[in-house]
Amino acid sequence: MLSRRRLLVLGGLTGGVALAPFVQSGDTRNAQPQHGPMHGRMHGAAHDHAGRVPAVRSGPAVTPFSVRMPVPATRIPSVQTADTDIYRMSVQPATAQILPGLSTPVLTYGGAFCGPTIRARRNRRTLITFDNKLGHETNVHLHGGRVAAVHDGYPTEVIAPGSGRAYLYPNAQPGATLWYHDHAHHLEAENVYRGLHGFYLIDDEDERRLGLPSGGYDVPIMLRDALFDDAGNLVFDPADPYNRPTLLANGKPQPYFEVAARKYRLRLLNGSTHRVFELTLDGARMTQIATDAGLLPAPVPVDRLVLSSGERADIVVDFGQAPLGGHVTLNDVAGPVLRFDVVRRAADRSRVPAQLRPMSPMPTAVQDRKLVLSLDPVNIRALINDRVFDPARVDMQVRRGTTEIWEVTNSDTNVGGSGFGVPHNFHTHLSHFLLLSRDGKPPLPGEGGWKDTVLIQPGETVRLQVDIGSHLGRYVYHCHMLEHSALGMMGQMEIVN
Numbered sequence: 001m002l003s004r005r006r007l008l009v010l011g012g013l014t015g016g017v018a019l020a021p022f023v024q025s026g027d028t029r030n031a032q033p034q035h036g037p038m039h040g041r042m043h044g045a046a047h048d049h050a051g052r053v054p055a056v057r058s059g060p061a062v063t064p065f066s067v068r069m070p071v072p073a074t075r076i077p078s079v080q081t082a083d084t085d086i087y088r089m090s091v092q093p094a095t096a097q098i099l100p101g102l103s104t105p106v107l108t109y110g111g112a113f114c115g116p117t118i119r120a121r122r123n124r125r126t127l128i129t130f131d132n133k134l135g136h137e138t139n140v141h142l143h144g145g146r147v148a149a150v151h152d153g154y155p156t157e158v159i160a161p162g163s164g165r166a167y168l169y170p171n172a173q174p175g176a177t178l179w180y181h182d183h184a185h186h187l188e189a190e191n192v193y194r195g196l197h198g199f200y201l202i203d204d205e206d207e208r209r210l211g212l213p214s215g216g217y218d219v220p221i222m223l224r225d226a227l228f229d230d231a232g233n234l235v236f237d238p239a240d241p242y243n244r245p246t247l248l249a250n251g252k253p254q255p256y257f258e259v260a261a262r263k264y265r266l267r268l269l270n271g272s273t274h275r276v277f278e279l280t281l282d283g284a285r286m287t288q289i290a291t292d293a294g295l296l297p298a299p300v301p302v303d304r305l306v307l308s309s310g311e312r313a314d315i316v317v318d319f320g321q322a323p324l325g326g327h328v329t330l331n332d333v334a335g336p337v338l339r340f341d342v343v344r345r346a347a348d349r350s351r352v353p354a355q356l357r358p359m360s361p362m363p364t365a366v367q368d369r370k371l372v373l374s375l376d377p378v379n380i381r382a383l384i385n386d387r388v389f390d391p392a393r394v395d396m397q398v399r400r401g402t403t404e405i406w407e408v409t410n411s412d413t414n415v416g417g418s419g420f421g422v423p424h425n426f427h428t429h430l431s432h433f434l435l436l437s438r439d440g441k442p443p444l445p446g447e448g449g450w451k452d453t454v455l456i457q458p459g460e461t462v463r464l465q466v467d468i469g470s471h472l473g474r475y476v477y478h479c480h481m482l483e484h485s486a487l488g489m490m491g492q493m494e495i496v497n
């Protein structure tokens with residue numbers, strides 16, 4: 001097998017860092033910064049990195065479970081009208097205490113690393129004005145939201161520095177764990193990496209009646225990775241997204257979280273721009289109750305949860321299964337992520353009903369499409385159907401209110417002749433989908449609900465039935481490994497009557 005160093009040399013021969021952004025391996029020294037389209041437009045982000053990226057990349061070591069995991073604060077609306085919650089939030093640089101004893105410059109919503117949580121109610125509107133105080137462009141996408149095109153955070157519809165923009169979210173969709181994040185074209189990977197991400201939860205009366213754990217026992221947890229230098233600065237190297245060894249839960253490295261000996265609903269989000277989390281729980285069982293777009297038809301016991309960038313899974317864990325004073329650890333394949341410390345008893349009248357949400361039958365699909373995701377290491381581009389994203393080009397016209405079958409293939413089994421495959425994933429704006437099969441085989445039970453993001457392994461084909469939705473206009477779909485969408489692995493559909 002080719003070593004990482006060898007690949008970087010190959011990359012050098014084929015034009016700059018060609019292979020470096022794309023191939024996962026261990027040794028990361030001598031990685032060159034990338035001079036792709038991203039960097040032509042980075043001006044004034046907290047750190048750019050002209051010149052060579054520092055060779056030492058591990059940052060200060062943190063003892064696992066030595067810091068407490070916070071729960072992101074829920075934002076209170078500044079105004080509430082009869083049908084709308086109104087917020088105003090700045091998008092601003094700030095300093096966060098992520099690693100013990102060090103300050104980290106970050107980009108934030110409202111000054112908070114992870115961002116404040118917005119709690120919306122189904123069929124009650126949310127209006128948020130974001131004021132861009134960053135010094136460079138940004139915009140906001142509600143990931144998983146079914147919103148009008150003008151409010152979707154189209155990649156080229158950005159908020160200029162010093163300006164504000166209001167986004168209207170109708171919340172006319174079932175309860176779900178959504179999130180909001182930057183989507184400015186070419187900048188999204190770095191902006192999200194540096195902290196422009198937050199939870200957006202839709203509460204739903206139908207869901208409340210089920211009696212699932214709620215209130216303080218309903219905890220959003222954003223998992224992500226990061227690379228720090230020795231001074232505690234975040235290092236963003238799009239040429240090497242796999243070298244981000246520090247695992248964060250709600251913005252803290254491998255923290256602990258004190259829980260009561262009862263059931264909790266944990267809303268897990270992979271807020272990384274690239275990493276795939278493969279999660280197991282040591283000491284208690286996981287019951288998955290929801291995926292990206294809300295509740296599954298029925299709860300599913302899971303031993304292992306795979307979440308690619310942007311995916312969500314809500315699980316119920318009964319910490320009463322552990323002894324008082326005991327621990328339950330959430331692990332990734334790369335190491336422990338978060339330890340739950342069972343510290344007290346508590347009453348528990350919550351339950352997990354055998355049926356959660358009936359799946360309504362979908363209308364027969366009216367169209368079949370094939371999409372192929374691939375990297376172009378020679379030209380440092382990322383493609384869908386051999387084309388790089390062009391906001392002036394409509395890649396498909398689709399009909400409002402219909403469903404379609406999309407077969408999406410990751411053709412990257414051997415990037416640039418390296419012998420290495422690269423995973424991708426696929427995210428649709430506006431439209432939610434059902435995963436019908438992976439390489440012709442049925443999906444895992446936890447993938448059986450409405451989704452908006454799906455992992456596609458090298459060489460794999462996923463078959464999706466896409467519910468286009470009821471809005472008109474242009475929406476993008478893309479690989480949610482944001483270093484790839486920033487290089488063009490994105491297309492757009494136009495929804496017509």
Ligand SMILES: [Cu+2]
Binds near residue numbers: 424425480485
């Ligand atoms: Cu990708």
